[in-house]
Amino acid sequence: MEIKVQNMTRRFGFVTAVDNVSFSFGSGDIFGFIGPNGAGKTTTIRVMTTLDLPSEGDVFYDGISAVLYPEEARRIVGYMPDSLPDYKDVAVWEYLDFCARGFGLKGALRKRRLAEVEEFTELGEMREKFLCSLSKGMKQRVSLARALIHDPQVLIMDEPAAGLDPRARLELRNLLKILAGQKKAILLSSHILSELQDICNGAVIIEKGKVLSAGSIQEMTKTVEAEAAREEKKGEVIIIECPSQLEALKLKLLEHPAVSDVCEYADGKLHFTLADEEKNLTPLMAQLFNAGLPIKGFSREQMSLEELFMRVTEGKVQ
Amino acid sequence: MNGKLKYYDDFLNPVLVKEIRQFFHNKLFLSIVAGLLGVQLVVLLIFSLSFSEWKDGSEAGKIFIVIETILMYVCVLSTSIWGAMQRFTQERSSKELDFTNITLLTPWQIIAGKLASSLVIWVLIAALCLPFMTVAYFFRNVSFQDILLIFGSGIVPALILIQGALLCGAFGKKWLYGVFVYFGFQVIVPMAILSIAPFLDHGAQNATAWHIFWMVHGGGLTLFVLLLASTIALITPPYANRMLPLRAMLTAMMIPVLAVLPFSAGFKKEIQIVFMLFPLGIIFFFALLAACDRDIPGGRVLAKVPENQVGRFLHYLFSSNRTGGMLLSLLMLLILGAELLIAGCFNKEYYTILAFGISGYILFYTGIGILLSRCTPSIPGWAWTLIVAVLLGILPLIAAANNDISLSEILISPIALLDRGVNEIHVWNYIFWIGPAGAWLLGVHFLIDMLKNYKSYKAPELLQKKDELS
Numbered sequence: 001m002e003i004k005v006q007n008m009t010r011r012f013g014f015v016t017a018v019d020n021v022s023f024s025f026g027s028g029d030i031f032g033f034i035g036p037n038g039a040g041k042t043t044t045i046r047v048m049t050t051l052d053l054p055s056e057g058d059v060f061y062d063g064i065s066a067v068l069y070p071e072e073a074r075r076i077v078g079y080m081p082d083s084l085p086d087y088k089d090v091a092v093w094e095y096l097d098f099c100a101r102g103f104g105l106k107g108a109l110r111k112r113r114l115a116e117v118e119e120f121t122e123l124g125e126m127r128e129k130f131l132c133s134l135s136k137g138m139k140q141r142v143s144l145a146r147a148l149i150h151d152p153q154v155l156i157m158d159e160p161a162a163g164l165d166p167r168a169r170l171e172l173r174n175l176l177k178i179l180a181g182q183k184k185a186i187l188l189s190s191h192i193l194s195e196l197q198d199i200c201n202g203a204v205i206i207e208k209g210k211v212l213s214a215g216s217i218q219e220m221t222k223t224v225e226a227e228a229a230r231e232e233k234k235g236e237v238i239i240i241e242c243p244s245q246l247e248a249l250k251l252k253l254l255e256h257p258a259v260s261d262v263c264e265y266a267d268g269k270l271h272f273t274l275a276d277e278e279k280n281l282t283p284l285m286a287q288l289f290n291a292g293l294p295i296k297g298f299s300r301e302q303m304s305l306e307e308l309f310m311r312v313t314e315g316k317v318q
Numbered sequence: 319m320n321g322k323l324k325y326y327d328d329f330l331n332p333v334l335v336k337e338i339r340q341f342f343h344n345k346l347f348l349s350i351v352a353g354l355l356g357v358q359l360v361v362l363l364i365f366s367l368s369f370s371e372w373k374d375g376s377e378a379g380k381i382f383i384v385i386e387t388i389l390m391y392v393c394v395l396s397t398s399i400w401g402a403m404q405r406f407t408q409e410r411s412s413k414e415l416d417f418t419n420i421t422l423l424t425p426w427q428i429i430a431g432k433l434a435s436s437l438v439i440w441v442l443i444a445a446l447c448l449p450f451m452t453v454a455y456f457f458r459n460v461s462f463q464d465i466l467l468i469f470g471s472g473i474v475p476a477l478i479l480i481q482g483a484l485l486c487g488a489f490g491k492k493w494l495y496g497v498f499v500y501f502g503f504q505v506i507v508p509m510a511i512l513s514i515a516p517f518l519d520h521g522a523q524n525a526t527a528w529h530i531f532w533m534v535h536g537g538g539l540t541l542f543v544l545l546l547a548s549t550i551a552l553i554t555p556p557y558a559n560r561m562l563p564l565r566a567m568l569t570a571m572m573i574p575v576l577a578v579l580p581f582s583a584g585f586k587k588e589i590q591i592v593f594m595l596f597p598l599g600i601i602f603f604f605a606l607l608a609a610c611d612r613d614i615p616g617g618r619v620l621a622k623v624p625e626n627q628v629g630r631f632l633h634y635l636f637s638s639n640r641t642g643g644m645l646l647s648l649l650m651l652l653i654l655g656a657e658l659l660i661a662g663c664f665n666k667e668y669y670t671i672l673a674f675g676i677s678g679y680i681l682f683y684t685g686i687g688i689l690l691s692r693c694t695p696s697i698p699g700w701a702w703t704l705i706v707a708v709l710l711g712i713l714p715l716i717a718a719a720n721n722d723i724s725l726s727e728i729l730i731s732p733i734a735l736l737d738r739g740v741n742e743i744h745v746w747n748y749i750f751w752i753g754p755a756g757a758w759l760l761g762v763h764f765l766i767d768m769l770k771n772y773k774s775y776k777a778p779e780l781l782q783k784k785d786e787l788s
Contacts, residue, residue, distance in 0.1 A: 081414035089343035101332035102421025107325035
């Protein structure tokens, strides 16, 4: 399954909320949709989930246009909004049962899907409770169950972690990993970038209605880091793991002309900046091993999603 | 249990199932129903104890049946109708909660489910009231036929109230509850009383009572269908052809009136007035819809345009686009004018001239409003139409309050003429021609617009995509 947002623009009168946005992702991907408030995330999501029409452009699900064939698109997409109705007289199972009926599921199939989503989202004990009596975390679970009731291939989530406590966030993260393992394509918008860091393999960064960067996080990080390095002309940040003799290692590193900013990173770890990494890294490591230092390993420091987002939205990378 | 029987509710509308479940979970509903039973028992007890004091030929039976009817409808209004409106308002308040967006249910399925659930609850309440109502027979002076007629006279007003509640709910705004209450008490309750009162006064054998009954119920059913179609159009998503059911239904209502109109000269004056007011109302509604509509239909509507020329032309007139809506309205006005000329009505009655002329003015203002909204896309067509109607229609009247009527005032406002010369026949002739002439003049613009768009009405690239997908 390939999801392709193609040159999508949405105007409200004179205001252009989303301007010529294009990106794509596929089955098994968990894509973060990142942007400040008012960037156009919800507008894009609404068009993708057929809640709204674009002024221009389209969204394709394996070539099926969401504009021309919204019903077909809706069968493919499960949408988890950040709100759930506050019914005082509808139990959890009744709500899910209604949504299943609304997607045309009948008889034993409906019963089976209901049991499956209740089990997956661990709503079994809550099934007889009315929607209005649920906590925020439980409502998010019901919302996820509703989005999954027709077994969609694509899951689009708007701020799923908002208002959740740490435990609920962790549980949600685990559920998403399982869903990605089932080859579902997932797009989730969030402000909590540290949450996305661990689960997303791709991201779309949007600001003022325009996509600033889109693709896999690794590729985006590489590009941004290369840009940053070029700008600062300092070099790569390297982390080196050495259980003992940290002081000796520090001195040895400072002797090297390409090394700067050496400091302790964590227990048994140092980090430093190495200029012209490609040329200097191998000789430096050989030098350290020859000096008899107990080095266990080394790695390049990964840019966090937050850093990536800040750099991209600062306009440093276009 | 047999497999098919086990899932018998699969054959029911999902919204109906949900709503009925909600009713029976609602403590307020259950309390009101229990309260209804209690109150009915108390009323019955009071009437039974005091029955010996009523003289022969007294009104005890009638009073009892009136109390029962009022109790039943108060209960229906406060549970089935009010509850349906509240829930629908909540569901429509956000796009993320709207069933047309989060499920595959069609607008028709949603409205039919809600309507059916309200009717089911109504039937349930009626079933609780009917045994008590039949007791009225034993209090004398009321026949079973009267009881059934009194009970039945409320059906159409109740249907209108249910549909009116759903229409208010479809907007998703709580402040419309007030509009509903006002509309209910000002229009529907008097309508129900008007329908029931003659039977109470004169009994089921009275011809006038039946005459009023059919008038009220005929008009009431028309209003109900209009509300139903409006609600469906309102909740139809923007990508769909939301105008098609509404325009088709209005046209279907207009056809019999247009068919009978040339022969209406022999009718009573009151009926003739109704025959003129009805097309005026429909044309006004058409104009309002055209003003609210979009200029170009969505891709999905375009992808469903029929291949043949006749189908394509009809699709253009009836589907979601302003030009089609305006041309359809102008066509109606043209047919109406031709029929009135043939019937010779214009030389006889001022009200036909007035109704026809005002229809023309309404379309004239709408046409200008649409043209202005094309120049300023941020201001919707209906807002421009309102501004134009106020500026052209009402302001000249105020400006010329103390002066003689001028030609420009006559040209732009029928109200100026109404104010000055109600008894002068030449004034009516002015009204007859100017408004419709202005509207048709603008109609030429819309016709050219249609001819320009007609070829591209079915975009080939859309068809290609459709073919590829199929």
